[in-house]
Amino acid sequence: MTANASVNTAKKDLHLGSKLLKIAVWVSGAIVASLFVILVAFILIKGIPNLSLDLFAWKHTTKNMSMMPAIFNTVEMVLLTLLIAVPIGVLAAVYMVEYAKKGSKIVAVVRLTTETLQGIPSIIFGLFGMLIFVYSFEWGKTMMAGVMTLVLMILPVIIRTTEEALLAVPDSYREGSFSLGAGKVRTVFRIVMPAAVPGILSGIILATGRIFGETAALVFTSGTSIGRTFTGDPTGPGCTLAVYLYILWNEGLYTEQAYAVSVVLLVLTIGINALSSYLAKKVGKKNG
Amino acid sequence: MRKAAKLVSYLCVAALAVCGLGACNNDANNDKDDDTKNPSTSTPGGDDTTGMSGEIYVISREESSGTRSAFTEILEIIDADGNDATVATAEVTNSTGVMLTTVAGNDKAIGYVSLGSLNDTVKALSVDGVEATADNIKNNTYPVSRPFVMAYKEAEASDLAKDFIAYVMSSQGQAIIAEESYIAADESAEEYTASGLSGSLSIEGSTSVGPVMEILAEAYMELNPDANITVTQDGSGTGITAAIDGGCDIAISSRALKEEEAAELTPVTIATDGIAVIVNTENSIDSLTSEQIKEIFLGNITEWDELN
Amino acid sequence: MLKLKSKEKLFKMLFCLCAFVSAAAVALICIFMFANGFPAMAENGFFKFLFGEEWRPTAGQFGILPMITGSICVTAGAIIFGVPLGLMCAIFLAGFCPKKLYKVLKPAIDLLAGIPSVVYGYFGLMAIVPIMQDIFGGNGKGILTASILLGFMILPTIISVSEASLRAVPNAYYEGSLALGATHEQSMFKTVFPAAGSGIFAGVILGIGRAIGETMAVAMVAGNSAIFPDSLTSNVRTLTTNIILEMGYATGLHRQMLIATGVVLFIFILIINLCFSMLKRKGGKAQ
Numbered sequence: 001m002t003a004n005a006s007v008n009t010a011k012k013d014l015h016l017g018s019k020l021l022k023i024a025v026w027v028s029g030a031i032v033a034s035l036f037v038i039l040v041a042f043i044l045i046k047g048i049p050n051l052s053l054d055l056f057a058w059k060h061t062t063k064n065m066s067m068m069p070a071i072f073n074t075v076e077m078v079l080l081t082l083l084i085a086v087p088i089g090v091l092a093a094v095y096m097v098e099y100a101k102k103g104s105k106i107v108a109v110v111r112l113t114t115e116t117l118q119g120i121p122s123i124i125f126g127l128f129g130m131l132i133f134v135y136s137f138e139w140g141k142t143m144m145a146g147v148m149t150l151v152l153m154i155l156p157v158i159i160r161t162t163e164e165a166l167l168a169v170p171d172s173y174r175e176g177s178f179s180l181g182a183g184k185v186r187t188v189f190r191i192v193m194p195a196a197v198p199g200i201l202s203g204i205i206l207a208t209g210r211i212f213g214e215t216a217a218l219v220f221t222s223g224t225s226i227g228r229t230f231t232g233d234p235t236g237p238g239c240t241l242a243v244y245l246y247i248l249w250n251e252g253l254y255t256e257q258a259y260a261v262s263v264v265l266l267v268l269t270i271g272i273n274a275l276s277s278y279l280a281k282k283v284g285k286k287n288g
Numbered sequence: 289m290r291k292a293a294k295l296v297s298y299l300c301v302a303a304l305a306v307c308g309l310g311a312c313n314n315d316a317n318n319d320k321d322d323d324t325k326n327p328s329t330s331t332p333g334g335d336d337t338t339g340m341s342g343e344i345y346v347i348s349r350e351e352s353s354g355t356r357s358a359f360t361e362i363l364e365i366i367d368a369d370g371n372d373a374t375v376a377t378a379e380v381t382n383s384t385g386v387m388l389t390t391v392a393g394n395d396k397a398i399g400y401v402s403l404g405s406l407n408d409t410v411k412a413l414s415v416d417g418v419e420a421t422a423d424n425i426k427n428n429t430y431p432v433s434r435p436f437v438m439a440y441k442e443a444e445a446s447d448l449a450k451d452f453i454a455y456v457m458s459s460q461g462q463a464i465i466a467e468e469s470y471i472a473a474d475e476s477a478e479e480y481t482a483s484g485l486s487g488s489l490s491i492e493g494s495t496s497v498g499p500v501m502e503i504l505a506e507a508y509m510e511l512n513p514d515a516n517i518t519v520t521q522d523g524s525g526t527g528i529t530a531a532i533d534g535g536c537d538i539a540i541s542s543r544a545l546k547e548e549e550a551a552e553l554t555p556v557t558i559a560t561d562g563i564a565v566i567v568n569t570e571n572s573i574d575s576l577t578s579e580q581i582k583e584i585f586l587g588n589i590t591e592w593d594e595l596n
Numbered sequence: 597m598l599k600l601k602s603k604e605k606l607f608k609m610l611f612c613l614c615a616f617v618s619a620a621a622v623a624l625i626c627i628f629m630f631a632n633g634f635p636a637m638a639e640n641g642f643f644k645f646l647f648g649e650e651w652r653p654t655a656g657q658f659g660i661l662p663m664i665t666g667s668i669c670v671t672a673g674a675i676i677f678g679v680p681l682g683l684m685c686a687i688f689l690a691g692f693c694p695k696k697l698y699k700v701l702k703p704a705i706d707l708l709a710g711i712p713s714v715v716y717g718y719f720g721l722m723a724i725v726p727i728m729q730d731i732f733g734g735n736g737k738g739i740l741t742a743s744i745l746l747g748f749m750i751l752p753t754i755i756s757v758s759e760a761s762l763r764a765v766p767n768a769y770y771e772g773s774l775a776l777g778a779t780h781e782q783s784m785f786k787t788v789f790p791a792a793g794s795g796i797f798a799g800v801i802l803g804i805g806r807a808i809g810e811t812m813a814v815a816m817v818a819g820n821s822a823i824f825p826d827s828l829t830s831n832v833r834t835l836t837t838n839i840i841l842e843m844g845y846a847t848g849l850h851r852q853m854l855i856a857t858g859v860v861l862f863i864f865i866l867i868i869n870l871c872f873s874m875l876k877r878k879g880g881k882a883q
Contacts, residue, residue, distance in 0.1 A: 015779050015781075015782075017781070017782070018779040018780070018781035018782060019781075021781040021782075021784075021785055022692065022781050024684060025684050025685075025687050025688040025691075025692050026688065026692065027684075028680075028681050028684035028685045028688060029684075029685050029688035029689070029692070029693065029701070031681060031685075032681065032685045032701075032705065032751060032755070033701055033704065035708070035748060035751075036704040036705070036707070036708055038723070039708070039711065039716075039719060040707075042719050042722070042723060043715065043719075046722075061506055062499070062502050062503045062506060087614075088614045088617050089614075091610060091611050091614035091615075092611070092614040092615040092616075092617060092618065094611050095608075095611035095612050095614065095615040096615060098611075099608055099611055099612070100615075106612070106615065109619055110615045110616065110618060110619055112873055113618045113619040113621070113622040113623075114618045115869060115872065115873050115876075116622050116866065116869045116873075117618050117621060117622055119802070119805045119865055119868065119869040119872065120625070120809070120862070120865055120869075121805070121806075121808070121809020121810070121811070121836065121861070121865060122809070122811070123809065123811045123836050123839055123840060123858070123861075124625070124629070124809070124858055124861065124862050124865065125625075127629070127839065127855060127858045128624075128625045128628055128629060131628050131629075131632055131855070132624070132628055134535075136628075138535075140490075140530075140535045140536070141492075141520060141522070141535075152621045152625075155617065155618055155621065156618065159618065183603075183604055184604055184607075184608075185603065185604055185607045209710045212710070212712070213710060213711065213712035213713070214712075215712060215713065215714055215812050216713075216811045216812055216836075216840065219522070219840075220843065223520045223522065224520055224521050224522055225518045225519055225520040225521070227518055228506070228509070236518065237490075237518055237520055242712045242714060245712065245714050245715070246714045246812065247521065248385075249383065249385045249386075249714065249718060250382070250383040250384065250385050250386075250495065251383075251384050251385060251405065251495060251498075251499060251521075252383065252384035252385030252386075252387065252388045252389070252401070252405050252407075253384075253405055253499055255385060255389075258385075258718075262712075262714075262715050262718075265711075265712060265715070266711065266715075269707060269710040269711060270707060272710065273703060273706050273707055273710055274703075277703060277706070343734075345734070345735045350820075350841040350842050350845065351652070351653045351654055351842060352653055352654060352842060352845045352846060352847075352850060353842075353844070353845045354845065357654070367655070369655065371652065371654050371655035371656075372652065372654040372655065376650075376821060376822065376823045377821050377823055377831065378821060379735060379737060379819040379820060379821060379831050380819070380820035380821055380822070380831075380833070380841060381815070381816075381820060381841075382815070382840065382841040382842070382844065383815075383816070386721065386815075386816055389721055389722070390721075390725075390735070390737075393725065393726055393729070393736075394729065394735055394736070396735075397735065495844070522844050523843070523844025523845040523846075524844075524845055525844065525845040525846055525847040525851070526843075526844055526845070528847070529847055
């Protein structure tokens, strides 16, 4: 499309309305780009001077305000959430793509609810998680309550991306497998799934990114206690990096450290995004 | 044409970037300026004649927060029925950080924070001519203060819970409290000797008490390395509810317990905290009467002119 | 052979079960939210709750009409700032952006989506609020500031969904338009853009959902007074910020009323979601 564009614009440069439209789209592109630059510059300028080794000390004390336990809490939270959500999400997608008949009522219901789940704001998840896991199940504000809440939040992302990845696997794979006498389950697990792995992975990474940035849902469920060292106990409270950032800012006592934490979060987000686009590229190559 | 469009957009990027960064940097510079010319040292008396003008921007904490209820009760910012009557147009925040940042960035703002969170980006006003210092709260001349309370279920409290409270009330614990610019509850407390107890203890509640409680917990664990204390800061109400329901061992609260709460829990007052009324460092006013503060937060005084 | 068949059946059951987890989750959320919210609402009186104009928890007055108004105002503002910019940017990415620039810009926009909302909030507080203070006087917070910030925050959603649906329009549309003598710009705006209509609209609705549900960032820049806004710079409190502000200290009826606030928000979201699904279905059929 863009290649065509340059040829045509050269020819029809005289059209005034077109000129204005062109300027308008360029300007809006520029505004979005500059917004990005300003935001990142804001985080870096405020944060980098405040980065110090103290913030990465293994043991968190009120003197160093180390974010190390929060980093490990985040990792644990991500792993546990994925451990529960990925099998459920992937198998659900398998059902939707490989088993359900076209236009089946079940698929319609699942699709509608998945979309609904995706649209629910995190604060509602937070309230719900608090009501059910923290109070009804009497787990208290624990990592586990946070994990279960996050599972519900990222489930739609996993289902959706897996569905797309499965659909992208050519039917000839399945037919080949069937004609060799393999059963459906065998075909799904041995043939279709491996081919869809990069797509599924990119969905997982997308979900990871969402967990990294989540605050509203976790403040009510996994609590705001950072703890002194990372314990890894899912039945204990533990805050993730983003929640830690929220607490630091909220109290107004440790603003400098908060800026530094936001730099670390930014770097993590960039890393996650880079990984996901690398995987997406891999998928693109495979299919195209 | 294409080049022109490109040029325009690049210019836009550059201009916007400069604006944005300028804004960020301005803030940074302002912070520094505030540090250097903190007017608390010497404000020329002449300033008062020029005075402040313009609308007063009132900033309050969220309803039922410990800080707000103490503030409104003491200054009687209440209606005929005795309910909180802070003017509805006042800005509300649940964050001390936002409160401090807003007042530091707005020369017409007035708000309040816990004395322990006060820093030099803002100016604390004297109330009725009395400066907001620990000494003045101790001798009862500074009127706006509230208790910090630890509350627990007497019947179910573990030895560790009792021992930790004993530590907080000891001379070491009280010294830490004083160091964090709160007012110790017991000046002549006895020294604490390590008990060597082990186990875990969960403390939950006020975000105002939280930071100092973290420090206390840390110091306690240095003396008793086998103990594990976690402090969750999520508000007095949540902490007290959790302590009653058994969700945590000790609740921390920045307000006195209500009657129905006191029926279930045993409160221990561990410290007193002053609430400082804060304004921008550029503000020429250094002192207000409690009546004036009350009228401001009731919305009856809306212009700085009326205070000169 | 029989064993194999039962194994197949077993797995099918398992897959089906997993598929129903999300349906069960939605049902559970509905049940829990409504069961916790409605009794409190009834206790207070539905009408008094939904149309009450005063929110004074300590005085036992729980009216959330100001918050509903606030949510609507701020969301409308976010649409005004975010949607045109987002759509133009999507058209830019789909039809005008040089390949080299695209390689930089696209990941940048994805990154914008990944920045935690707390960071956006503090950015708003430190960068947008002082500018607004300079321009309009006052405290620099309120509907306008919150709208601008939210407009920024929903950009990535709108851009990526719209761009995808613009790219999904068959090339024949574009080429046909060019062949009829239209310029590149005319073809993009008058042929491709309308053809991607329902997809773009779905993206906009998704953005609206984000805006109405955003919490942390709005709480920092909206001023949060529980009043009816009387101007663009007036302080405003939304449904979401009402919950996050007071949840920590609330007990008893106050706490239940906050959960009820969540229920109202949830109903709003359900309506928006329904619109979204309906539009998507319609779009799917058209293509």
